[in-house]
Amino acid sequence: MHCDYFDAEACRSCTLMGRPYDAQVADLQASVAAQLHDVVATDHWLTPFCGPESHFRNKAKLVVGGTRTSPTFGILDEAGRGVDLRECGLYEPGLHETIGRLTEFVAELGLTPYDVPRRSGELKHLLITHSPAGESMIRFVLRSPGQLPRLERALPELIDAVPGARVVTANLLPEHKVVLEGDTEIVLTEQQSLPMPVNDLTLHLRPASFFQTNTLVAGGLYRQAREWTRDISPGTVTDLFCGVGGFALHAAGTPADHPAEVLGIESSAEAVESARLSAAELTDRNPLGNIDFRVGDAHRQIMSGGAASHLVIVNPPRRGIGSLAPELERSAVPHVIYSSCNATSLAKDLAAMPSYRVRQARLFDMFPQTRHHEVLVRLERNAA
Numbered sequence: 465m466h467c468d469y470f471d472a473e474a475c476r477s478c479t480l481m482g483r484p485y486d487a488q489v490a491d492l493q494a495s496v497a498a499q500l501h502d503v504v505a506t507d508h509w510l511t512p513f514c515g516p517e518s519h520f521r522n523k524a525k526l527v528v529g530g531t532r533t534s535p536t537f538g539i540l541d542e543a544g545r546g547v548d549l550r551e552c553g554l555y556e557p558g559l560h561e562t563i564g565r566l567t568e569f570v571a572e573l574g575l576t577p578y579d580v581p582r583r584s585g586e587l588k589h590l591l592i593t594h595s596p597a598g599e600s601m602i603r604f605v606l607r608s609p610g611q612l613p614r615l616e617r618a619l620p621e622l623i624d625a626v627p628g629a630r631v632v633t634a635n636l637l638p639e640h641k642v643v644l645e646g647d648t649e650i651v652l653t654e655q656q657s658l659p660m661p662v663n664d665l666t667l668h669l670r671p672a673s674f675f676q677t678n679t680l681v682a683g684g685l686y687r688q689a690r691e692w693t694r695d696i697s698p699g700t701v702t703d704l705f706c707g708v709g710g711f712a713l714h715a716a717g718t719p720a721d722h723p724a725e726v727l728g729i730e731s732s733a734e735a736v737e738s739a740r741l742s743a744a745e746l747t748d749r750n751p752l753g754n755i756d757f758r759v760g761d762a763h764r765q766i767m768s769g770g771a772a773s774h775l776v777i778v779n780p781p782r783r784g785i786g787s788l789a790p791e792l793e794r795s796a797v798p799h800v801i802y803s804s805c806n807a808t809s810l811a812k813d814l815a816a817m818p819s820y821r822v823r824q825a826r827l828f829d830m831f832p833q834t835r836h837h838e839v840l841v842r843l844e845r846n847a848a
């Protein structure tokens with residue numbers, strides 16, 4: 465893949481840009497396998513799962529810079545000046561189109577971009593998620609509620625100007641902080657969630673709920689976990705760090721003759737609400753047994769009942785499962801599926817679980833052009 469922004473040194477996020485894609489995947493596989501060398505035998509690796517090397521991102525996180533009449537949408541340089549990256553080749557074609565229409569509309573609306581060095585202005589970021597069905601969720605991250613009435617008034621024109629705009633929100637981030645969003649979210653549209661078709665399910669995404677950035681590769685990840693779940697044929701499944709329920713909902717209904725009882729635990733109330741919505745739709749169509757999602761701390765779950773599960777699925781943030789690893793080690797849980805975006809923390813966690821052996825592992829290239837990776841491993845408790 466080639467990128468003009470990279471060549472001009474305007475953006476260097478894609479550290480592997482220019483390297484042939486096959487070589488990128490081979491390097492990534494070798495590096496991840498080396499980090500997990502002590503716990504995953506060479507012949508237990510499945511073939512890496514890859515999608516296209518460009519036009520795969522379903523999400524854009526655009527920092528707004530420049531001026532009211534000439535805003536930029538992309539990142540800020542070291543001096544805090546806006547760098548426009550609207551033509552980034554990682555975006556899905558539909559997302560690219562949405563960005564074009566939306567940024568044109570925002571420039572005409574004349575919201576003043578937030579100026580980081582001066583700490584003045586209003587519009588900080590645009591966060592856009594696009595679904596394979598052609599719909600999008602658009603979130604305006606604002607410094608204050610001052611521009612809210614203007615945004616509310618402009619909503620019908622925005623919906624006209626940006627085909628597929630389904631959920632539009634204002635997120636308030638009054639603090640001068642290097643974070644993407646604040647805690648207050650005001651949904652301006654009647655629709656509150658973006659339906660994301662993945663495999664044979666629809667996952668509802670409410671604002672501020674985590675979702676994987678690469679829909680096609682996420683679909684492969686969930687299918688692999690479902691295949692392993694079918695093979696294990698568990699009576700009960702606990703999905704920890706479940707987000708909007710991708711793993712839990714794919715596990716529900718397996719095995720088909722005696723669907724597992726599935727419980728998802730997640731700290732974000734918005735994500736749990738999303739997962740419940742998806743589960744209700746799914747069970748309406750095809751009764752599946754018990755699926756339940758609860759807001760909670762994954763680290764407490766093993767002590768409070770999760771230890772009785774036949775299968776525990778974990779998909780933690782980059783830092784890994786930490787104290788949960790020794791908890792699982794002490795539990796009687798026979799099967800674990802661990803999805804990790806950080807082979808270093810995965811290796812550390814698995815080293816704290818010597819009673820389990822890795823039966824299979826697979827690399828999912830969720831973030832082509834970078835060294836970021838997703839690894840799925842299937843663990844089984846050693847026979848006593």
Ligand SMILES: C[S@@+](CC[C@H](N)C(=O)[O-])C[C@H]1O[C@@H](n2cnc3c(N)ncnc32)[C@H](O)[C@@H]1O
Nearest residue numbers: 674705706707710730731732761762779780781
């Ligand atoms: C990598 S995401 C995985 C989400 C989901 N499994 C998926 O497939 O999209 C990690 C999730 O863990 C949640 N989280 C972080 N710390 C947590 C904790 N202590 N207990 C429960 N959930 C937590 C985050 O809100 C986020 O949704």
